[in-house]
């Protein structure tokens with residue numbers, strides 16, 4: 001075989017763990033040279049590669065940092081071409097522009113030599129640095145560890161932003177952090193020094209271990225081990241704890257010095273984006289933290305820790321950020337030259353480039369002006385980085401979403417995509433499923449084409465669009481979106497639909513609620529399965545109202561008795577009927593049936609419903625999307641039951657099932673719409 005073909009063959013086989021081979025081979029005239037060089041990108045040349053993902057510190061770099069004879073011994077910014085920050089420090093493309101673009105002045109002679117030697121591990125590693133020439137922390141690691149030991153809250157600048165850290169075994173300091181962050185219940189993520197220590201505190205399955213130690217080093221949701229001495233207020237009442245291993249030299253060194261698990265939560269003010277610059281940190285984080293530690297390597301763009309949950313189908317990304325974004329996603333159709341702006345919560349934005357979608361990192365909820373600023377910056381950043389000029393903007397139908405309002409004002413032609421259509425299209429596309437298929441989209445809320453609040457939908461999806469072939473029996477959503485947290489209101493509305501005024505019993509607010517229910521004043525119809533979870537959790541006493549998003553669903557899932565096999569009546573057609581379900585649950589409560597059995601039966605009722613619809617319609621593959629499917633029990637059981645009945649079923653893996661997946665799904669739907677190229 002000729003040497004060129006051999007080389008191409010080897011490039012396709014022998015690549016480092018984090019490599020991603022996406023380009024085709026292009027033959028050019030011989031250069032007649034005998035040395036190996038990577039030439040500089042010509043400024044006017046089309047971009048070959050996009051922004052790359054950040055990678056956790058590799059074993060070679062860890063060895064050097066631990067070796068007293070190495071010049072990088074204990075150095076907090078050690079990296080090489082196999083590891084280190086990329087996305088979060090690249091100010092502009094092309095990536096091989098001078099290191100100044102990486103936010104730092106020139107390298108010292110030793111670093112420069114490594115950078116220029118093809119056989120060196122640091123050949124062309126743009127952020128290459130050492131204690132002589134590279135960035136430094138504002139405080140020594142030993143001092144940060146000592147502060148943690150004294151019970152302080154530390155704001156520490158990392159890779160994609162600041163973290164707030166404190167001892168995870170000390171409930172007093174955790175409470176102080178909750179008070180100062182004004183975050184009473186939402187669970188905190190924990191960073192642990194080693195896999196051994198993770199095993200002391202949590203049950204770790206092999207697939208979970210693989211996710212924890214992968215180059216992306218995400219937060220992985222784990223079940224705590226009974227007897228773990230993690231402070232109970234870390235998990236905030238949730239049956240899982242989000243755990244990550246150190247992913248950067250800063251965190252490795254700190255964890256080695258401290259030796260115990262620390263809370264590592266995003267360095268932000270509640271509802272605002274993660275803080276990335278020092279000036280912001282001084283005004284926003286100083287009131288929360290006792291000690292502020294920064295460093296002089298600039299963060300080009302915010303990037304939170306990613307979150308992964310491992311189910312029967314493998315790892316599923318719940319938040320796609322550090323380590324994953326903004327790697328291109330290959331799709332099997334031509335995408336429109338459009339910008340998709342996602343939803344309102346867990347926002348991401350995406351651009352379509354041929355058969356690749358570039359989806360931004362998780363940008364968060366768009367409630368605050370700061371968050372909307374990050375959203376706008378991310379759009380400008382994606383377009384500039386990829387030299388991309390959108391010809392249209394793809395957006396949700398909901399007029400109140402901040403992303404929709406931005407789309408209205410941006411001056412580009414608007415393409416509207418229904419919320420749940422985008423959900424199922426995202427899941428189908430990431431699994432290579434093409435229409436026709438049965439899309440099951442269950443979430444909290446999304447605006448339906450009829451103006452109602454949807455969220456329990458079955459769609460027959462074709463290339464041309466979708467037909468709503470099944471849904472949850474609509475109920476009055478008292479208070480509209482404001483009721484999103486109150487399971488008792490949903491339960492009451494359902495009860496009222498069944499029993500009329502008798503549902504109010506002795507309740508004093510019947511006078512206010514009755515006209516809302518009768519005439520739908522501030523009480524739109526909703527078919528949301530997310531709200532059904534809230535109602536059931538309230539009825540069985542697991543959770544009366546959500547103190548954070550998804551609390552009742554997590555509570556119901558945690559309560560499940562996995563040995564239970566029963567289910568409840570739920571109508572026998574394509575519409576899910578909650579009235580026999582609620583009646584049966586109340587009977588079970590009267591019989592003192594354990595909550596674990598009721599919770600399991602409720603989940604299995606929903607599984608039965610999906611199977612019934614899939615069996616009846618026989619449309620093709622079944623695609624499960626929407627945040628309700630973040631529930632691992634529901635998702636796993638649905639997949640198993642559908643497969644057992646011969647259905648081809650697909651769930652999310654690399655794209656979140658929650659609204660973080662909408663931008664990607666919007667691009668997919670837009671590719672099939674008339675008038676969009």
Ligand code: ZN
Pocket residue numbers: 057058059060061062079080081082083084
């Ligand atoms: Zn390395």
Ligand code: ZN
Pocket residue numbers: 107108109110111112129130131132133134
């Ligand atoms: Zn150096």
Ligand code: FE
Pocket residue numbers: 419423443444445446626627658659
């Ligand atoms: Fe949604």
